[in-house]
Amino acid sequence: EVQLVESGGGLVQPGGSLRLSCAASGFTFSSYWMNWVRQAPGKGLEWVANIKQDGNEKNYVDSVKGRFTISRDNAKNSLYLQMNSLRVEDTAVYYCARDPVAAPYYDYWGQGTLVTVSS
Amino acid sequence: DIQMTQSPSTLSASVGDRVTITCRASESISTWLAWYQQKPGKAPKLLIYKASSLEGGVPSRFSGSGSGTEFTLSISSLQPDDFATYYCQQYNRYSITFGQGTRLEIK
Numbered sequence: 001e002v003q004l005v006e007s008g009g010g011l012v013q014p015g016g017s018l019r020l021s022c023a024a025s026g027f028t029f030s031s032y033w034m035n036w037v038r039q040a041p042g043k044g045l046e047w048v049a050n051i052k053q054d055g056n057e058k059n060y061v062d063s064v065k066g067r068f069t070i071s072r073d074n075a076k077n078s079l080y081l082q083m084n085s086l087r088v089e090d091t092a093v094y095y096c097a098r099d100p101v102a103a104p105y106y107d108y109w110g111q112g113t114l115v116t117v118s119s
Numbered sequence: 120d121i122q123m124t125q126s127p128s129t130l131s132a133s134v135g136d137r138v139t140i141t142c143r144a145s146e147s148i149s150t151w152l153a154w155y156q157q158k159p160g161k162a163p164k165l166l167i168y169k170a171s172s173l174e175g176g177v178p179s180r181f182s183g184s185g186s187g188t189e190f191t192l193s194i195s196s197l198q199p200d201d202f203a204t205y206y207c208q209q210y211n212r213y214s215i216t217f218g219q220g221t222r223l224e225i226k
Contacts, residue, residue: 045206045214047153061125061215062120093163103152104210107174110164 001025002108004096009113016086017115022079022096022110030054030074033099035106036081038092038115048094050083050104064090086117120143121209125218130225140221142190142207151188153208154192155202156184156201157220167192197223 008020047068049060058070059113069082079096093114097106122145132138139157150170155163165174167183170190180195202225207218
């Protein structure tokens with residue numbers, strides 16, 4: 001069974017940093033593009049970043065470029081999102097999601113982890 | 120970036136009704152479109168990919184159509200479990216955007 005389990009969310013002050021993790025199981029993690037998608041409270045979905053199977057290609061939404069870094073460790077079946085210089089508008093539930101065929105669309109999602117940026 | 124506009128924003132319907140949700144892209148995206156269903160407090164669930172391909176395990180009452188800039192998601196006979204929020208998503212390698220969502224509520 002495919003499982004994606006996010007962790008690392010919490011309350012952080014504006015300007016602070018946080019590192020999210022996503023533990024994958026039930027599939028060959030190294031064979032898939034992986035993504036982070038976020039959802040602000042009561043709002044819609046926003047794609048944040050994705051990373052190629054070998055980690056050598058990464059893409060970001062403009063609003064997080066230069067502040068967030070996506071990475072992966074295929075030996076640990078894990079996806080990460082390092083978030084620096086956090087802003088109030090980064091407050092959201094962050095989901096990791098699998099891209100099944102490098103399309104990208106997302107066939108499996110984690111349960112999400114809440115990041116709250118507030119003073 | 121490509122903008123995705125869904126209509127309506129809210130749709131009221133009854134069990135057994137047929138409903139259609141529309142998604143329009145600001146420029147042509149061929150058939151690079153997916154549809155998701157999301158229930159409160161849960162992660163989105165993939166329903167349709169490549170505009171009209173039904174994801175495995177999704178009931179056949181869901182269908183998608185369209186190409187270019189206009190797309191539709193149809194539910195042929197609403198079931199109680201279908202009342203949720205629906206999102207379209209366009210995708211290419213460097214630009215991925217979602218519609219603002221359509222809330223499907225019980226009339």
